[in-house]
Amino acid sequence: MKSLYNKKILQVQTSKIRQFNDYTKSVGADVILTLGEPDFFTPEAITDEAIKALKEHQTKYGPTSGFADLRQKICEFEKKYNNFECVPDEVLITHGSTEALCSAFFTMLNPGDEIIVPIPAYPMYRQMIEFMGGKVITMDTSHTNFQITKPMLAKALSSKTKAIILTSPNNPTGAILSDESYEVIYQALKDKEIFIISDDVYNQIVYSKRKLGIIKYPDLKDRIIVCQSYSKSYAMPGWRCGYMLANKEFIKHATKIHQYMIVALNTFIQPAMIKALEYDSSEMVKIYQERRDYIYDRLVKMGLEVDKPEGAFYIFPSIKKFNISSFEFCKRLALEYKVAIIPGDCFEADDHVRISYCVDFETIKVACDRLEKFIKTL
Ligand SMILES: Cc1ncc(COP(=O)(O)O)c(C=O)c1O
Incomplete structure (x- = not known):
């Protein structure tokens, strides 16, 4: 068998x-x-919004990429919160950040392509990258306070590097990448055609003053793929909602995977996703x-x-x-x-x-x- x-x-x-x-x-x-x-x-205000949508019979198929008003609100939120400029065509509403990450891997990987994963790392990266024919190149940060250094990045990079994944704050370490780590990444990647996947699921759960991540380098913007989740910041893991931000071309291709796997995110959840963006x-x-x-x-x-x-x-x-x-x-x-x-x-x-x-x-x-x-x- x-x-x-x-x-x-x-x-x-x-x-x-x-x-x-x-x-x-x-x-x-x-x-x-x-x-x-x-x-x-x-939070109740978020749940109430979904109940209201259900009672109003918002139960038809939604648009593939997500409702336009939700994608617009996400752009406003990202501008206000992360100083990240984007337009609704650069947003895909996904089934949690898990779907955003998987769709991103599907969209970029050819057999043998390498993705650099700093370890310790969230385990799904390896499983999904390898399943899709990619190769994981690890960068061990456990001896550098979970920070990325110039020599370790230089060693990990090759002509086959397709992307690097950054998870800050990190699961499992809780560490935040320092300004120095970001500068190392920026200097090494600024002139290379390499995607940067920013797994931002914990970026609202920080204990010091919030700092911008890799998105603070506007000239990298076209190569940054943000995978975001509602599971942690708004205590919504069972709702399974999140989004991907990327350039229009990338979103166009990722949407094909999304369309054939998911069709579209649950309709009545999407008004609640707008409400959540207002939640403190x-x-x-x-x-x-x-x-x-x-x-x-x-x-x-x-x-x-x-x-x-x-x-x-x-x-x-x-x-x-x-x-x-x-x-x-x-x-x-x-x-x-x-x-x-x-x-x-x-x-x-x-x-x-x-x-x-x-x-x-x-x-x-x-x-x-x-x-x-x-x-x-x-
Ligand atoms: C680093 C990281 N990325 C992605 C996810 C998946 O989150 P979601 O619930 O949005 O699929 C998790 C969940 O634990 C996580 O820790």
Whole structure:
């Protein structure tokens, strides 16, 4: 039977994060800090807008690229929030940023093309790039405070480089790329025909003054592909909505993939997407920040080597000194102390573990108490 399948689909791995999450539940873990899913409900004003649209029977097929008024509002939002100039023809409304990322890979990859992925990295990049015939070239940032340096980028670049992916704030590290990292990228890429995929899903969850990412270089604009999500900033992961921003030509081609895979995003969700753009998420961010401060202090007091995350809702301590694999560490923590966190190996960084702090304060506290006890046994 195997021969009936696409050869590459047989190589694609299902999410190790979800597998490990299921494993921790199967062994009875009751303190769960695994998934990157806000513990907040979607703000009511946003939900009400979708209910209203449903009641008004907005249930027909929508336009392929998304409603024009939504795409216009996204342009205004991007200008105001990120100083990014775009027009509605440069916006595609997608089924989460996952679809934006997949459509982007489909649109650009020919067999053997290379995409540079700084690691630790969100695991779907590798699975999807390889499935679509591309090759992942990793750049290990775990020894440079998760920043990109000139030598590492020079080493990763080749005549086959099609794109680089930038994820800032980052999953799993919570790190934000520094001005120096951006300058390194800019100087290396400014004269090259290489796309820059900016996975911006956490760019509203930042704890210091917001800085512009790669979009601050206007001369790169035609090669920047922004993949954006509503899942994190507005606590809407189950709605599955997001967007892609790119030049008109790129959007035109990406829309073909989108059309044949999705047809168009759910009609009644789109008025709620407009409403969400008006939502001020600073209260949620403040709460994430309080949790970040608490968990960071606790990990430092436990003697773990850890960078203070500047955004997103993950913290990524090193477990190198214990001399065991991240799977072994997390398995034992789940089995013996009933705490679920994610092995760094899932992000190609086996020396670390990822803790998601998008859970209530009490859960974080209990997790830290148990982790502290566990560490003392190692
Ligand atoms: C870095 C990163 N990119 C993309 C996604 C996918 O987000 P969405 O829910 O919009 O598909 C996630 C989700 O965890 C993520 O962490």
